Amino acid sequence: MTDTASLPYRPCAGVMLVNREGRVFVGQRLDSTLEAWQMPQGGIDPGEDPLEATWRELREETGVRREQAELVATAPDELTYDLPEDLIGKVWKGKWRGQRQRWFLFRFLGEDRDVDIATAEPEFRAWRWAEPADLPDIIVPFKRDLYRQLLDIFAGELDSLRRA
Template sequence: MTDYAGVLAFWEGRVVLVRERYEDWVDEQWSLPSGAVEPGETPAEAAVRELLEETGLRVRVDQLRLVAEVVVESRDGASRSTAYNYCAEVRDGDFAIDDPDGSVQEARWFLPAQAVPLVSAVPYPPLSQPVAAFLGGSGPTRWSFTYDDPAVAFLDRVYEVTRSAL
């Protein structure tokens, strides 16, 4: 089980998105800065680290506010992960990408209304739907995505979605 964490970082009314390329995606997509929680890290610590690596932006753990908790699991229970999406205000809007994975191609500021269609296009609903909902004005939410076939779990063929207030 791998957990993930990301940050919707805001500066002067805009939110940062990163343009990334992954093998499972047909083309590059705009998404929130995020990644895997490493051993010994809390999800909040991972979110701070991922934001720094993928954008150069700095926040402290105590500045983060949880806005989405996303559980993705197989119907048979053999596979499960949780993603934690936070939001925070940053003091400086200058980028300095130092992504050790090499997947981030660019970071850019967007008005939330501009960001919604961009993140909605990400072909992985557990990543795209909670982020788009929050940017669209939804409050903090808990999401659960259940799928039948692990071979398609990372595509847009998620079987069942539930959502509730966090």
């Protein structure tokens, strides 16, 4: 049995991509049979700037290019979540207990046709725009608190984007 408390958190970057209607991009992971949806996120490579990792993950997971999005806000602190016990050892080869994430809020400047989840290394099997308030209800349970925190952190910006 692994002592999960001694395992480190995986460094990760995440993006809340908001369209003109104030809705958030979410995708269903290819490697999951759950009806759960999540925002784009992924590991930060050693020495990589978190914002650069976010731009890379956005492109790799959604096909959205830099000129099709703009940075609106950055979460001031890293957020963490722990994997459930039954997933530790199965995910990331047992190296991590969960993730520590840097989150960024982007405004999507493109059109729906600019989103292409059939990328070189696809992450999602489906995607859609979701109401921000619905995010905690559609994510896997062990990430719900993190998504609630994100909604609190970006509340002012989300309101501004919805009124724009």
